Amino acid sequence: MTLSFAPSSDPSVPLHVIAQSDLDGWLLDQPERVQSWVAANGFSGALGQVLLVPATNGAIEFALAGYGTEDKRARKRFPLAAAALAFPEGTYSLASGIPADLLEMECLGWLMTGYAFDRYASQTGGSAALIAPDGINATRIEAMANAEALTRDLVNTPTSDMGPDQLQQAVEVLANEFGASCKVIIGQALLDQNFPMIHTVGRAAEQAPRLIELTWGTSGPRLTLVGKGVCFDTGGLNLKPGASMGLMKKDMGGAANVLGLARMIMTLDLPLQLRVLIPAVENAVSGNAFRPGDILTSRKGLTVEINNTDAEGRLVLADALTLADEGNPDLVISMATLTGAARVAVGPDLAPFYTDDESCAMALAQAAKTSADPVWRMPFHTPYESMIEPGIADLDNAPSGGFSGSITAALFLRRFVGSSRYVHFDIYAWQPSNEPGRTKGGLGQGTRAVLSALPEVLGL
Missing domain, CATH: 3.40.220.10 (Leucine Aminopeptidase, subunit E, domain 1)
Structure with a gap:
């Protein structure tokens, strides 16, 4: 379409x-x-x-x-x-x-x-068709609309047709369209190349876990996008109840959103070097599923105590963010359908984001107003760091107590990004009911705000 x-x-x-x-x-x-x-x-x-x-x-x-x-x-x-x-x-x-x-x-x-x-x-x-009025950037608007259509299609497709295999194919199609490069690390190769947490989360599924990488552009500032690609989340051994599992085909909404953003960037030929990293897995249940109480060692070397297998998104993102940071990019942006706590805080319509960079925060807030893409800054509240430190390991993937779940998840991810400027979006990626221009189903969130903010943030 x-x-x-x-x-x-x-x-x-x-x-x-x-x-x-x-x-x-x-x-x-x-x-x-x-x-x-x-x-x-x-x-x-x-x-x-x-x-x-x-x-x-x-x-x-x-x-x-x-x-x-x-x-x-x-x-x-x-x-x-x-x-x-x-x-x-x-x-x-x-x-x-x-x-x-x-x-x-x-x-x-x-x-x-x-x-x-x-x-x-x-x-x-x-x-009803519309002729572009004078004075607007029709190419940019069409790029935004078609990126949104791509994101919605990916999120709306059920896991039977959008597992890790098919998500990889979608990235390859996008790469071919724009002359980008795509490479994939699959299954045992994840362990061989030191992506242990991506492998652990996805090893119980029929389709092998993988890390998908798209690269495009040869000059300009370096932008790395990391999208959570959990194609279905049963909750693992901490199995979700049926009502909570019903929309879990959208748990790859972070991946769908970064691909939509990548499409906009490549369509508009922005003068930057783009890298997209998608850890693609299915959090399934079988005899070799990871367990509560397990302690995993991440690519960065930090150990993580598993207190809930349903907090798996931050695990796969951690390995991908470590790789992102190793490339010394000018900006790292992660997007993930990460926590229900974010929905409790701001509902389904706002895209909450975290950053320690004041210039990024100001640029995103201003860009959101002009791009019909509302965002809301949440705090990287450093005093909560102790909540993600269990004592038996470096980090806890699911702190007890129930407080500040979105913040502690964001703090967990920040541990895997070093000196790079970093922005994390904890999005919903779903429109609960039909609204003009936004049909019920998969949704892009934060991507147009990011696109509009990039010239200021990266000096384009």
């Missing part, structure tokens, strides 16, 4: 976007027939309301889209997308009504109404 603007040469219906408070003033400048048509059809400018206005010859002269009130718009990520979904099939061109500072965001939302996950059943997204 490709999400794109309609060719500018296509015949189109002019579209006026009207807020409720502006409708009366707008109508004063219209002929009586238009005023009567609007009144007769009950168009009030409510958010998502649409109306096609005929000319005197019966053809469509223009269209109206309700933009609601400021309060209503504040509750929607992409207010115009509500109208885009309601319009009949056709091509439209924005004529008035969208503030210049919101134009790119609203166009992105419109494009994303076209997304549908149709791999297993016939599904269709919005059928």
Whole structure:
């Protein structure tokens, strides 16, 4: 599925976007027939309301889209997308009504109404096409929309068709598309090349655990993205109850998100050196599954006491982050569906992130506002370090007590990154219900904010 603007040469219906408070003033400048048509059809400018206005010859002269009130718009990520979904099939061109500072965001939302996950059943997204208005970066918006579609497709695909083998194939397809390099370390080779925790977490599954690496670009600052690729998480021997296991196909949402971000970077040909690391495993149950009470030795040499096999994501990320740091990158970003504690703290809509770098934090916060991609900074609270130190080993993968679970997980990961600037996202990667521009299912989180922040953070 490709999400794109309609060719500018296509015949189109002019579209006026009207807020409720502006409708009366707008109508004063219209002929009586238009005023009567609007009144007769009950168009009030409510958010998502649409109306096609005929000319005197019966053809469509223009269209109206309700933009609601400021309060209503504040509750929607992409207010115009509500109208885009309601319009009949056709091509439209924005004529008035969208503030210049919101134009790119609203166009992105419109494009994303076209997304549908149709791999297993016939599904269709919005059928209204849009011509890119003057003054926007259409290439960038299309890159964002199609990266989001890739992320959603990967997360939405069940593990029967998106295990470690298939996730590797998805990375290889992406690498081939952009002329990137891809290499994979699989099974026993993980032990031979010192990735013991990735191997341990995935060794009980039918598909072998692996570390997937994509590299692209030969000059510029070095950016390394690390994505959690747990293709299904049963909880291991600390087996999840059924209700908690139902969405675990999305436990590779971190990998899906870094691949979406990588797609944007490569599509836009950003002047940097990109490295993507994905530890891909399935946390399964069998006779050789790792156990509570085991003590593992990581690639970095730190020992980890296993107090819950359901806290496996941080284990595979730890080995990958150690490798990332060994390359002395200018910036390391990890993305993972890591803790339920993050959802308790900020819910499903916000993407919490951790960093010790103030410039990164400020750039991300500002970029989120302009990219319709909300993020929220959480603290690397150093006094909590003692909570992840069990005494019998260097680290505890699941501290007891139940407090500050997202923070302690982030602190655990920070132990495996040395001097590199580091940002960690603890994301949900799932949209719980249908919203304009965001269908229920897999979701990209934080990636557009990162993309917009990269020029400042890396000096591009």
